[in-house]
Amino acid sequence: MARVFVTVWLLVCALCGLSGFWVSRRRPPAGGPAAFATLRVAGRAAPSLRTGLSRESARKAVRHLRCLLGTASLVVTSTDQVLAGAGERRPGDAQALAGARAVLASGRTHLVDGGVVVPLVVAGRVVGALVASDAEVTAPLVRTVIEVGRWVSGQLELAELDQSRRRAVAAETRALRAQISPHFVYNSLTTIASFVRTDPERARELLVDFADFARYSLRRARDFTTLADELTCVDRYLLLERARFGDRLRFSVQVAPEVLAVPVPFLCLQPLVENAIKHGMPGEVRVVIRDAGPEAHISIEDDGVGMEPGRVQAVLAEDHEGGIGLSNVDSRLRQIYGQAYGLVVETAPGKGTRIRLRVPKYRPAHGSL
Incomplete structure (x- = not known):
């Protein structure tokens, strides 16, 4: 400064x-x-x-x-x-x-x-x-x-x-890919293996979904992608988690078609959905993306156990154990768009958790698609 x-x-x-x-x-x-x-x-x-x-x-x-x-x-x-x-x-x-x-x-x-x-x-x-x-x-x-x-x-x-x-953002993005939860990878492959004999066709479909998710998450992507691509990644992730948890996991996704082409930082949604599933099971996870004029407004909500509001700052200050931390997504949003664009977490014990973020429709000059 x-x-x-x-x-x-x-x-x-x-x-x-x-x-x-x-x-x-x-x-x-x-x-x-x-x-x-x-x-x-x-x-x-x-x-x-x-x-x-x-x-x-x-x-x-x-x-x-x-x-x-x-x-x-x-x-x-x-x-x-x-x-x-x-x-x-x-x-x-x-x-x-x-x-x-x-x-x-x-x-x-x-x-x-x-x-x-x-x-x-x-x-x-x-x-x-x-x-x-x-x-x-x-x-x-x-x-x-x-x-x-x-x-x-x-x-x-x-x-x-x-x-x-720009180099720092690129390095952080590479580090982000390396943080894909090993527990999720292990659990997904174990779930797929469980279907190999009882339902081979189901195992094949899940394996294709896992391959699509891994290809997107580990590809040599640039700093930015589109909301449509991020949602495709989330969809594959949710299918794998649904195969694991069955009816205990319920989820819904509502998206305004006008925002599908909006550029967003790579892997900014899947970590938030993963966090919601971890803390919201059993229960429902809701993803809502609205068109808000010059911005896209995104919320990821679960009806799980929630947490004390005073715990939120600690969560945003540390990485998620074994996976991609909320702090990673929060710090990248602030770095790219400014301090006003960090994550907003609304929660209370027994009341679930809602994470909100705003994404401008324009792409910052230092980003690329």
């Missing part, structure tokens, strides 16, 4: 300085102040920089960065190559890298013949440089190039944070 605050503060300082420098080098567009023009150009450069430093992102951002500076040319380099350049009298790649070599080694701004070279720094590491060239290298130009370099570094640092979060 502190790192993000520092980055935002540097952005504010940089843009304030840039707006003043813009006045001295470029006439502001008619009908708008210089600060607005500066912010608009910076906003055009930011999206590509937030993807990280690459040849493609540098190519998209370099002309906007040169527009911010008002220099004759601007070159963006990595630590070992020129990524992109724009403007007149642009130095050749070899010349630009030669000018950037001292900056890449020291991490400090350097003046070169006809230009300024500033480092691009992410988490204390120099990842590249800006090489700005102009007819005259003035003190205001040097200060402005430095501030632009700091702003670009801040955007690249935010990009790295985004990538780290």
Whole structure:
């Protein structure tokens, strides 16, 4: 959080300085102040920089960065190559890298013949440089190039944070698959085995259901799937549990057709249904999914023993023994959508348990299908 605050503060300082420098080098567009023009150009450069430093992102951002500076040319380099350049009298790649070599080694701004070279720094590491060239290298130009370099570094640092979060979510998803309850696997196979002699056709059907469930749960899936796919997984799981518990397990599923295509985090429903069966047997488990405008509202309810309300926080803070914990689903929902989108658990002793969650219909930018 502190790192993000520092980055935002540097952005504010940089843009304030840039707006003043813009006045001295470029006439502001008619009908708008210089600060607005500066912010608009910076906003055009930011999206590509937030993807990280690459040849493609540098190519998209370099002309906007040169527009911010008002220099004759601007070159963006990595630590070992020129990524992109724009403007007149642009130095050749070899010349630009030669000018950037001292900056890449020291991490400090350097003046070169006809230009300024500033480092691009992410988490204390120099990842590249800006090489700005102009007819005259003035003190205001040097200060402005430095501030632009700091702003670009801040955007690249935010990009790295985004990538780290995506890697964390992917790692958590892989860990989630590894947590498929071994008790459920054992019990399902034991149940199937019990039908092999008495009802071979039933055993075959259950084995196909188990294979479908395992294929979905253990596939190399991405972070997101659809509600339709999640419900198919839940359906296979419930069929296997029904074969095990017989009439002691009753369940119903009500779904608004409009939400079937809504993207949801992978394996976000089955763990909740598993929890409801564990704590609700014997009894009924009800899954209801409603269309709520910009969101899908989901509830999983059982009429089992329930629990003390004070126990809820402890349950959400620890993983389910031998399987996928509610805390796993809760933390992923909060991480992906924000703190307001965690699980809501309503329960009381002898009154059963209802787990509610809300899922926006849009897919977050860092997710994929």
